[in-house]
Amino acid sequence: MSNDEIAKVLNELAGFLDMDEVQFKPRAFEKAAEVISAFEQEIPELYKEGGLKGIMRIPGVGVGIAERIEEFLKTGHIKDLDKLKKKYPVDYQQLRRVEGVGPKHIKKLYRDLGIRTLEDLENAAKKGKIRKLGHFGQKSEENILRGIDFVKSSGGRFVLGDILPLVRLIEERLGALKETKKVVVAGSIRRWKETIGDIDILVVSKKPRKVMDFFVKMPEVIDVHAHGETKSSVKLSKGIDVDLRVVEEKSFGAALNYFTGSKDHNVALRQLAIKKGYKLNEYGLYKGAKFVAGRNEEELYKALGFKQTFIPPEMRETKGEIEAALKGELPEIIGYKDLRGDLQTQTNWTDGAHSIEEMSLAAKKAGLEYIVITDHTKALAMTGGNDEKRLLKQWAEIDGLNKKGLGVKILKGAEVNILKDGSLDIDDKTLSQGDVIGAAVHTNFNMSKKDMTERIKRAMKNPNVDILFHPTGRLINKREAYELDMEEIIKTAKNSGTILEIDAYPDRLDLKDDHIRSAIEAGVKLSIDSDAHNKNHFGVLEFGVAQARRGWATKKDIINAWPAEKMLKSLKDAR
Numbered sequence: 001m002s003n004d005e006i007a008k009v010l011n012e013l014a015g016f017l018d019m020d021e022v023q024f025k026p027r028a029f030e031k032a033a034e035v036i037s038a039f040e041q042e043i044p045e046l047y048k049e050g051g052l053k054g055i056m057r058i059p060g061v062g063v064g065i066a067e068r069i070e071e072f073l074k075t076g077h078i079k080d081l082d083k084l085k086k087k088y089p090v091d092y093q094q095l096r097r098v099e100g101v102g103p104k105h106i107k108k109l110y111r112d113l114g115i116r117t118l119e120d121l122e123n124a125a126k127k128g129k130i131r132k133l134g135h136f137g138q139k140s141e142e143n144i145l146r147g148i149d150f151v152k153s154s155g156g157r158f159v160l161g162d163i164l165p166l167v168r169l170i171e172e173r174l175g176a177l178k179e180t181k182k183v184v185v186a187g188s189i190r191r192w193k194e195t196i197g198d199i200d201i202l203v204v205s206k207k208p209r210k211v212m213d214f215f216v217k218m219p220e221v222i223d224v225h226a227h228g229e230t231k232s233s234v235k236l237s238k239g240i241d242v243d244l245r246v247v248e249e250k251s252f253g254a255a256l257n258y259f260t261g262s263k264d265h266n267v268a269l270r271q272l273a274i275k276k277g278y279k280l281n282e283y284g285l286y287k288g289a290k291f292v293a294g295r296n297e298e299e300l301y302k303a304l305g306f307k308q309t310f311i312p313p314e315m316r317e318t319k320g321e322i323e324a325a326l327k328g329e330l331p332e333i334i335g336y337k338d339l340r341g342d343l344q345t346q347t348n349w350t351d352g353a354h355s356i357e358e359m360s361l362a363a364k365k366a367g368l369e370y371i372v373i374t375d376h377t378k379a380l381a382m383t384g385g386n387d388e389k390r391l392l393k394q395w396a397e398i399d400g401l402n403k404k405g406l407g408v409k410i411l412k413g414a415e416v417n418i419l420k421d422g423s424l425d426i427d428d429k430t431l432s433q434g435d436v437i438g439a440a441v442h443t444n445f446n447m448s449k450k451d452m453t454e455r456i457k458r459a460m461k462n463p464n465v466d467i468l469f470h471p472t473g474r475l476i477n478k479r480e481a482y483e484l485d486m487e488e489i490i491k492t493a494k495n496s497g498t499i500l501e502i503d504a505y506p507d508r509l510d511l512k513d514d515h516i517r518s519a520i521e522a523g524v525k526l527s528i529d530s531d532a533h534n535k536n537h538f539g540v541l542e543f544g545v546a547q548a549r550r551g552w553a554t555k556k557d558i559i560n561a562w563p564a565e566k567m568l569k570s571l572k573d574a575r
């Protein structure tokens with residue numbers, strides 16, 4: 001049982017408690033779920049070592065939550081949740097995926113219209129029944145239908161960040177087998193796509209049968225689609241399919257290239273091979289029947305006449321990478337160890353799980369040199385956002401911690417709310433005293449494209465706003481980006497000196513890779529930030545780096561790949 005599964009059931013319990021109008025407990029279970037999803041140790045291991053007391057060592061987990069986790073570990077059920085499911089027999093997980101439909105909405109829809117499933121919700125909305133309910137109306141009904149369409153369109157795809165830890169565990173297990181010589185995960189995972197449909201793994205082995213037998217018997221396997229000598233396919237408990245292929249060492253590079261993709265990149269390579277009198281497939285590059293190349297990818301690209309003999313997998317999307325690599329003009333994109341700071345982090349001053357000091361020490365442990373504390377501000381009441389007075393008090397604490405010397409530079413910041421008219425919820429006098437100020441939209445997502453664009457542009461023109469955080473507001477597989485003229489936003493960023501953020505949190509990855517590329521071409525600088533709400537969240541920075549690489553970003557494009565002094569000098573007030 002994984003931490004993700006435990007976090008999922010706690011979130012579900014929180015939702016049902018909210019539906020039942022229980023006070024305080026829902027938020028406590030939500031916060032515990034957030035901590036557990038990012039916890040560095042697997043909870044079953046922790047329980048095995050220390051029992052109930054071991055679980056209670058998790059921040060934010062008291063005896064009541066610990067007992068329910070223990071019950072879930074022992075039985076696979078939580079009695080309190082089972083009782084609530086009988087009281088409200090709804091498909092909570094599916095209904096909750098629809099943007100704007102919260103626990104209390106689900107309760108009302110069930111009580112008034114008998115809605116239990118996504119199909120029920122869609123039928124009721126199409127018949128105009130929802131608009132007649134109190135607190136809904138025609139606009140809400142239209143938004144629900146749009147939300148259902150979005151859920152359907154994103155079905156079957158998995159957020160990379162939700163799957164990658166398990167993929168790495170499987171890769172490690174296979175690599176530890178004495179029968180295995182090489183193991184590589186290919187496909188869209190190797191290209192660091194935002195979402196993935198399945199998992200492709202390649203191995204080199206002289207005893208493939210033993211590798212295949214081990215693979216199909218892994219504890220996460222719930223169904224075996226195929227079990228062969230050189231290929232097996234299974235379904236995991238998370239619902240995703242995994243294909244394992246054994247390839248010859250001589251063909252490993254060709255197979256890796258083929259199964260990495262993208263499909264369009266592969267087609268372009270095959271067409272190039274044909275023009276040069278070769279045949280290219282997953283077994284190698286051939287001149288007639290003669291094997292020419294394919295032991296590794298570099299050999300393959302070199303034989304095809306590329307001046308740069310390795311195209312990073314993140315760039316293999318036929319967006320000019322082939323033409324550039326043939327001429328030797330591919331940029332040296334940012335590396336996974338190149339970030340020196342994190343410019344968006346939250347603490348327990350608002351909705352984070354840990355103190356400023358704990359977050360700072362965790363940043364240092366993650367290899368960062370500096371960190372900006374950017375807690376939410378007062379308009380976002382649900383987070384306990386800071387007002388001007390509290391913000392100055394927090395910054396005074398940061399000054400004290402910097403004097404204490406933690407081995408990491410702590411910078412004063414805030415994640416300020418962009419209000420509906422484009423103004424900010426903290427006054428300019430206070431903001432001018434901060435080091436790095438970010439602004440973001442957190443409410444009123446359904447504005448017109450024109451109005452939303454003007455709203456954000458006004459905020460960007462504020463001389464105290466250094467960074468536009470998660471610019472399009474999307475949540476992958478959960479919420480569409482709000483309507484926005486990105487060309488105008490990029491132009492305003494250039495003219496105002498505003499940095500555009502690449503939010504690294506796996507269900508955001510906001511900006512998209514195409515927007516990153518456009519920003520770079522316009523000369524706009526970017527930051528890659530974790531949006532950490534927990535000391536274990538700094539690990540998500542790699543997803544932001546991957547997104548930047550997919551957008552062809554280099555170190556010179558990313559301001560927090562620079563030393564703190566240079567980064568600060570690039571901001572509006574310093575210039």
